[in-house]
Amino acid sequence: MDVQEVLKIADDLVFVNTGKHLDNLQEMILRGTLQCQKYSRIADESHCSEGHVKDSASELWKLLSELLGEEVNKSNFRVTFERLKFSSFGNFYKDFVHIGNVSVCENSLQSPKVPNSPTDEEPLNKGNTEPKLxxxxxxxxxxxxxxxxxxxxxxxxxxxxxxxxxxxxxxxxxxxxxxxxxxxxxxxxxxxxxxxxxxxxxxxxxxxxxxxxxxxxxxxxxxxxxxxxxxxxxxxxxxxxxxxxxxxxxxxxxxxxxxxxxxxxxxxxxxxxxxxxxxxxxxxxxxxxxxxxxxxxxxxxxxxxxxxxxxxxxxxxxxxxxxxINGLGAEGGEILREKGLAEHEKWSELIEQYRGNPLWLKIVATMIQDLFNGSLSEFLSDDTIFLGDLESLLHQPFNSLSESEKQVMSWLASETAPVSLSKVPESLHLSRSQFLKIMQSLGRRSLVEKIPEGDRTFFTLAPVLKEYVKTNYSRLKIEKEAR
Known part of the structure; x- marks a missing residue:
């Protein structure tokens, strides 16, 4: 098999299972592997670091291994795909035709299966047979x-x-x-x-x-x-x-x-x-x-x-x-137990601060172990809400906000108590219609908390979000003014 044939089979295998074609770096890795190149040479030719090539290669070998149901790596890639050519996958590959830029199976009944594939199931229901998953x-x-x-x-x-x-x-x-x-x-x-x-x-x-x-x-x-x-x-x-x-x-x-x-x-x-x-x-x-x-x-x-x-x-x-989906209650204690935190009587306070968010709790529990030797008492003695790695986690949802949403978030973060929507703060320079649309949008993003009291509803931010907004929105304003 020549290089192009192997690359084509690998690309079709990945596309059929994931809906994505091999990217340029993945193709460079496979081509270099077939030509017995070291990762350093592949890195030079693809104009990126050797570390990045190794990381991408590791993910690629893992993907191919999962799709084929057997280990695929740099040393056995060629022999594995040459063997596949003469297996039932060879027939599967031959049955592919192209419609425009789309690959579809020529056989209208059933495509042969990749051997040992994790999705090697029975076909859909046909005729009077019982449906198969x-x-x-x-x-x-x-x-x-x-x-x-x-x-x-x-x-x-x-x-x-x-x-x-x-x-x-x-x-x-x-x-x-x-x-x-x-x-x-x-x-x-x-x-x-x-x-x-x-x-x-x-x-x-x-x-x-x-x-x-x-x-x-x-x-x-x-x-x-x-x-x-x-x-x-x-x-x-x-x-x-x-x-x-x-x-x-x-x-x-x-x-x-x-x-x-x-x-x-x-x-x-x-x-x-x-x-x-x-x-x-x-x-x-x-x-x-x-x-x-x-x-x-x-x-x-x-x-x-x-x-x-x-x-x-x-x-x-x-x-x-x-x-x-809202945060965990007492069940969040299982996360803290897994992370080795003692002082069970203080777990509820930590869970409340981080709103029972499983990932947030895992991150903060790791930080408590790293910086406070697992002492919840010492960690909670400070009134500051620590973000640590949570900060980078929140960048994406915060950066996707509109400027008006960021302004309203900044206002909510500055309020010490939950607020009602009865009056638009003058500092926001928004009409009531605009203000309500923004609050609705923030609610759909799960960024504001609603607190019903009788026939009224009040709004606030979770402590983690308050701390994030106070820290990052102020910095963003400074950077914007500097530009």
Whole structure:
């Protein structure tokens, strides 16, 4: 096999399983490996550091190992792929044809499986046979220790299995455990579906690319690929019904559970919550159609902010629901126990300060061990809320805010007590309409806390967010003025 043939097979293998092609550096690593080059030589030719090449190579070998179900590394890469050429994967590779820039399987019944693949399941239901599960969960995190979310799991299962929810959003602030909760949900309900797919939007794939990769999964599961039209664009048989999105045709034909993680990554920075990046508005159209068309599938969106389509369409008697994930209560003590913190009687104070956010608690518990020798008393004796590594974690959600949202966050951080929305602070220079829209946006981002008191509602920020805003917004203003 020549170099180009090996690279093509590797690229197709990665694309079929992840929906992403090899990037330039990954191709350089594979090409250099086939030419027996050292990582230092590959680094020179790719104009980056040797350390970066080694890190990228490690991730690439890990990905290929997971896809093939056997260890793949620099020393055995060539022999592994030469062996694959003469295995059942060779037939799988030959069956690929191209429609425009999209690879699809020529066999309309079932694509041969990659040997030892972790997604080596039975095909979708055909004829009168019983449905068999197909799952494509390479991008779903592995199940780890799960802190008590019994009520949340029960709510989600009720929505999906008993109330036929078609569009479901699980949202909450960074670190709160949305992805972990969804992974355990999938594990418990996956056998209720013909096909289960988990995809991450962390790299902001345009919808046509995401849709094409998802359709590859359906094809591998035994679902016929819709024929292309004259423009080489794949369309469903009832394209008029599904608005031209072939994915919707599959969701209607089969009972599918489709999970999209990191949905906030397709949203625009510098605008209020719910606005998409330019060119990504068709995601909103797809979400609405998933909600409005009749089918037995469920699309689950994991996001740090509630999608505006969900906010507009959800309701008690509607097939659209959302669940905001809040912090752990006493269960957060399990995290502190794992981190080796003693003084159990003080755990509740620490959990309250960091709002029971699992990731925040892990970070601060590590800091207490590193700087205070595990002494909670010493750590809590200081009135300052320590951020440590939390600061970098909060940069992304904070930087995505609009300038007006940052101003309101700064105002909330300066208030010593929860505030009502009865009056707009003069210092903000906002109309009441603008002020209310901003508060609604911050609420959808899970950045403000609501405190009901009688017939009134008050708003505040979590201590961690107050400290972050005080520190970083002041610095941002100084830097802006300096420019």
């Amino acid at each position: 197909r799952q494509f969960l390479a991008e779903m995190p592995k199940l780890g220790i799960f802190y008590d979310r019994t009520s949340e799991l029960a709510t989600l299962k009720q929505c999906i299995l008993h109330e036929n929810t078609r569009l479901l959003a699980i949202h909450g602030i960074v670190g709160i455990g949305k992805t972990a909760l969804a992974a355990h949900l999938v594990e418990q309900i996956k056998h209720e579906f013909d096909l289960v797919i988990w995809r991450s939007l962390a790299t902001s794939p345009p919808l046509p690319i995401l849709q094409t990769s998802i359709i590859q999964f359906f094809s591998r599961g035994g679902a016929p690929v819709p024929a292309p039209n004259a423009d080489s664009v794949v369309v469903p048989e009832n394209g008029a019904t599904t608005g031209g999105w072939p994915l919707l045709n599959y969701l209607q034909k089969y009972r599918c559970l489709l999970i999209l993680d990191d949905v906030q990554m397709i949203n625009s920075s510098g605008q209020l919550a719910g606005n998409y990046k330019p060119g990504y508005e068709d995601y909103g159209t797809l979400f609405r159609q998933v909600a409005e068309l009749s089918h037995n599938s469920c699309l689950v969106l994991l996001s740090s902010e509630k999608p505006r389509e969900v906010a507009a369409l959800e309701g008690t008697n509607q097939p659209v629901r959302s669940l905001q």
